[in-house]
Amino acid sequence: MTPKNLTWAAAVFLFLLGVCSATSTRPRTHHRRRRPCKTMVFYFHDILYNGHNSKNATATIVGAPAWGNTTILAGKNHFGNVVVFDDPITLDNNLHSPPVGRAQGFYLYDKKEIFTAWLGFSFVFNSTDHKGTINFAGADPLMNKTRDISVIGGTGDFFMTRGMATLSTDAFEGDVYFRLRADIRLYECW
Amino acid sequence: MTPKNLTWAAAVFLFLLGVCSATSTRPRTHHRRRRPCKTMVFYFHDILYNGHNSKNATATIVGAPAWGNTTILAGKNHFGNVVVFDDPITLDNNLHSPPVGRAQGFYLYDKKEIFTAWLGFSFVFNSTDHKGTINFAGADPLMNKTRDISVIGGTGDFFMTRGMATLSTDAFEGDVYFRLRADIRLYECW
Amino acid sequence: MTPKNLTWAAAVFLFLLGVCSATSTRPRTHHRRRRPCKTMVFYFHDILYNGHNSKNATATIVGAPAWGNTTILAGKNHFGNVVVFDDPITLDNNLHSPPVGRAQGFYLYDKKEIFTAWLGFSFVFNSTDHKGTINFAGADPLMNKTRDISVIGGTGDFFMTRGMATLSTDAFEGDVYFRLRADIRLYECW
Numbered sequence: 001m002t003p004k005n006l007t008w009a010a011a012v013f014l015f016l017l018g019v020c021s022a023t024s025t026r027p028r029t030h031h032r033r034r035r036p037c038k039t040m041v042f043y044f045h046d047i048l049y050n051g052h053n054s055k056n057a058t059a060t061i062v063g064a065p066a067w068g069n070t071t072i073l074a075g076k077n078h079f080g081n082v083v084v085f086d087d088p089i090t091l092d093n094n095l096h097s098p099p100v101g102r103a104q105g106f107y108l109y110d111k112k113e114i115f116t117a118w119l120g121f122s123f124v125f126n127s128t129d130h131k132g133t134i135n136f137a138g139a140d141p142l143m144n145k146t147r148d149i150s151v152i153g154g155t156g157d158f159f160m161t162r163g164m165a166t167l168s169t170d171a172f173e174g175d176v177y178f179r180l181r182a183d184i185r186l187y188e189c190w
Numbered sequence: 191m192t193p194k195n196l197t198w199a200a201a202v203f204l205f206l207l208g209v210c211s212a213t214s215t216r217p218r219t220h221h222r223r224r225r226p227c228k229t230m231v232f233y234f235h236d237i238l239y240n241g242h243n244s245k246n247a248t249a250t251i252v253g254a255p256a257w258g259n260t261t262i263l264a265g266k267n268h269f270g271n272v273v274v275f276d277d278p279i280t281l282d283n284n285l286h287s288p289p290v291g292r293a294q295g296f297y298l299y300d301k302k303e304i305f306t307a308w309l310g311f312s313f314v315f316n317s318t319d320h321k322g323t324i325n326f327a328g329a330d331p332l333m334n335k336t337r338d339i340s341v342i343g344g345t346g347d348f349f350m351t352r353g354m355a356t357l358s359t360d361a362f363e364g365d366v367y368f369r370l371r372a373d374i375r376l377y378e379c380w
Numbered sequence: 381m382t383p384k385n386l387t388w389a390a391a392v393f394l395f396l397l398g399v400c401s402a403t404s405t406r407p408r409t410h411h412r413r414r415r416p417c418k419t420m421v422f423y424f425h426d427i428l429y430n431g432h433n434s435k436n437a438t439a440t441i442v443g444a445p446a447w448g449n450t451t452i453l454a455g456k457n458h459f460g461n462v463v464v465f466d467d468p469i470t471l472d473n474n475l476h477s478p479p480v481g482r483a484q485g486f487y488l489y490d491k492k493e494i495f496t497a498w499l500g501f502s503f504v505f506n507s508t509d510h511k512g513t514i515n516f517a518g519a520d521p522l523m524n525k526t527r528d529i530s531v532i533g534g535t536g537d538f539f540m541t542r543g544m545a546t547l548s549t550d551a552f553e554g555d556v557y558f559r560l561r562a563d564i565r566l567y568e569c570w
Contacts, residue, residue, distance in 0.1 A: 051256065060270040062253035062298070063442035063462060066431065066450045070256045080440040080464050082253060082486075084270050084308075086301040104300045104329050105308045106272075108442070110484045111466040118464075118485045120310055120500055122329035135328045135340050137532060138515045139484050139502035150515050150533025152327060153340025155354065160377055164535065187540055187570075190377075241446065250460040252443035252488070260446045272443060274460050274498075276491040294490045294519050295498045296462075310500055312519035325518045325530050342517060343530025345544065350567055380567075 036163065037189035042123070042182050043170060044087040044103040045095045048073075050176055059085035063108070073175050078109035089123060093170055093179060101125035107140070116141045119149060123182075125157070132156020134184070136165060151186060162188040226353065227379035232313070232372050233360060234277040234293040235285045238263075240366055249275035253298070263365050268299035279313060283360055283369060291315035297330070306331045309339060313372075315347070322346020324374070326355060341376060352378040416543065417569035422503070423550060424467040424483040425475045425559050428453075433556070439465035443488070453555050458489035469503060473550055473559060481505035487520070496521045499529060503562075505537070512536020514564070516545060531566060542568040 049057035051071045061070040063082030068074025074081050084106050088099035105121025117140040122133045133156060138149030146168045154161040163186035171179040239247035241261045251260040253272030258264025264271050274296050278289035295311025307330040312323045323346060328339030336358045344351040353376035361369040429437035431451045441450040443462030448454025454461050464486050468479035485501025497520040502513045513536060518529030526548045534541040543566035551559040 049256065054266075057302075060255040062255055062270045062272050063464075064450070065440040065442055065464075066429065070254070076434075079466070080442045082272070082442050082462070082464070084253075084255075084272070084298050084300050086269070086306070102301075104306060106298060106300075108464050108486060110464050110486075111482075112437075116466070116484060118500070118502065120308070120327065122308065124329050124331065133329050133338070135342070137327065137342075137500065137517065138535070139504050139513050141504065148513075148535035150535065152342045152515070152517075152532045153352070155328070155338035155340065160352065160354070162533070162540065164540070239446065244456075247492075250445040252445055252460045252462050260444070272462070274443075274445075274462070274488050274490050276459070276496070292491075294496060296488060296490075310498070310517065312498065314519050314521065323519050323528070325532070327517065327532075342532045343542070345518070345528035345530065350542065350544070 036185035036187050038161075038163075038184075038186040040184045042089050042091065042100070042184070043093050043179055044089045044182065045177070045179050046085055046087045047177050048083065048175060053176070058087045059083050062106075073109075076112045077115050079112045080109065082106060082108040085121070089125075093181070095179070100127040100129065105136075115143055130157050132158045134158045134161065140167060142169065151184065158186070160188070160190040161186045226375035226377050228351075228353075228374075228376040230374045232279050232281065232290070232374070233283050233369055234279045234313075234372065235369050236275055236277045236367065238273065238366050243366070248277045249273050252296075263299075266302045267305050269302045270299065272296060272298040275311070279315075283371070285369070290317040290319065295326075305333055320347050322348045324348045324351065330357060332359060341374065348376070350378070350380040351376045416565035416567050418541075418543075418564075418566040420564045422469050422471065422480070422562050422564070423473050423559055424469045424562065426465055426467045426557065428463065428556050430556055438467045439463050442486075453489075456492045457495050459492045460489065462486060462488040465501070469505075473561070475559070480507040480509065485516075495523055510537050512538045514538045514541065520547060522549065531564065538566070540568070540570040541566045 047056050047058045049060040061081055062084050064070055064074055065080030087103040089101040089103055090097040090099055102124050103121055104124055107117045107119045110116055110118050119140050120137045122135045124133050134151055135153045136149050137152050141147050146166050149165050151163040166183040168181045170181045237246050237248045239250040251271055252274050254260055254264055255270030277293040279291040279293055280287040280289055292314050293311055294314055297307045297309045300306055300308050309330050310327045312325045314323050325343045326339050327342050331337050336356050339355050341353040356373040358371045360371045427436050427438045429440040441461055442464050444450055444454055445460030467483040469481040469483055470477040470479055482504050483501055484504055487497045487499045490496055490498050499520050500517050502515045504513050515533045516529050517532050521527050526546050529545050531543040546563040548561045550561045
């Protein structure tokens with residue numbers, strides 16, 4: 001090998017080394033941030049038990065502060081009410097559309113001055129399109145038009161996933177019915 | 191360098207570039223998916239307070255729907271009952287084996303028509319084998335033979351871990367005692 | 381290309397292949413473990429409703445075991461009490477410092493023999509420094525001087541984050557007021 005060739009070879013070597021390093025240490029997250037690996041939109045429907053609707057209710061108060069009870073949402077913006085739910089998930093905003101799964105878990109109202117909530121729940125899918133679950137947790141300042149919560153894990157089709165869900169209140173009828181739209185963006189897909 | 195050599199060098203370059211890219215952008219997760227970085231099996235034992243067993247009880251009802259109370263699990267498949275627990279973890283299915291830690295947190299029953307639950311809890315280890323905690327969250331459709339929940343984090347020996355736990359009901363005795371087997375597979379180990 | 385050159389080229393090829401592989405399969409996590417991508421310290425202040433302090437209270441009992449109620453923390457180390465909170469977050473240990481956000485969620489006491497708790501909550505920031513939320517979950521053996529819980533996700537400035545928080549009890553005044561210091565170390569920053 002001539003010196004000239006050697007120099008050239010060294011250049012190739014260094015260049016490739018740089019390419020390798022750049023490629024492999026480029027934060028994977030920046031790349032992923034711009035492009036979710038999966039996006040989905042669902043609606044879920046919450047009908048709160050009020051003492052008279054046990055047939056239709058999908059949610060029930062299970063915890064209340066000293067100034068409340070488990071039949072009616074408490075004063076002070078429902079601060080301290082804990083609700084367990086099993087809400088149908090639909091692809092559009094129609095409560096009577098065939099559900100593709102259930103949203104199951106709890107929410108609690110956590111502020112005296114305004115309505116805010118905290119959520120821990122799962123989407124449990126059982127349709128031809130999706131099998132498995134997506135798990136969510138986070139704060140829901142529900143008076144905001146949109147608010148983001150975390151996708152903290154998943155199973156089945158959503159094995160090990162992480163991401164975000166943007167919630168918006170699509171309908172709200174007194175203390176008995178509300179409908180949330182969930183725009184899910186997954187950034188880690190295994 | 192002759193034109194022929196140049197062509198050959200360019201080929202090597204492009205090939206290696208391909209190798210580098212393929213290697214570094216190959217989703218790390220596919221690799222990990224096939225091989226958990228750690229697997230473990232534990233049992234945990236839940237003895238629910240029923241008004242008469244305060245000495246042995248490891249769990250107690252803390253939330254109930256309007257049609258229930260905190261001493262007896264409610265009708266409608268316990269929908270709305272919230273239970274807080276501090277259950278011993280053992281290496282085999284014997285309640286009286288020396289515990290290696292405690293399973294601490296809560297579960298809630300979240301469906302009227304059948305038994306399903308939602309879990310948020312930690313394994314808190316304190317043995318010669320393991321120090322630290324593993325945190326879990328997810329839906330538990332407990333009538334299924336097995337069901338998967340998410341490992342959402344950990345501390346100590348399980349710093350920053352993520353993974354899955356497959357739960358199965360190993361024993362079930364009325365409303366007072368049940369034993370779960372947890373097959374834990376961790377896919378992110380720091 | 382002479383045989384000698386060919387050998388040399390093969391050597392470069394194998395070497396670079398090794399470099400690529402080593403670089404790209406080096407666990408990203410080891411690197412990150414040693415250096416958090418972000419550290420922060422906050423204090424939050426919990427004033428429990430006791431029947432007489434509705435104006436100042438930031439937290440309220442919402443669940444209790446059969447032997448308790450929602451106005452006073454129960455016997456047996458508060459086992460079974462569930463508390464919902466909306467606590468001010470400050471940069472120093474002064475309750476009256478201007479809050480930079482709110483800690484919102486719940487804790488529950490989960491052991492008969494000693495005080496231990498389990499936490500699910502968010503830091504909801506709204507200051508010039510930070511917008512967004514950080515979500516936490518995990519066991520809090522609160523009699524320990526320090527204890528670690530998991531950062532399971534985040535939104536806004538803390539999009540997709542993961543990490544740890546070390547909690548320590550900075551003040552404790554009877555059953556009504558406590559102040560926690562949270563040393564947050566984020567290891568995944570997008």
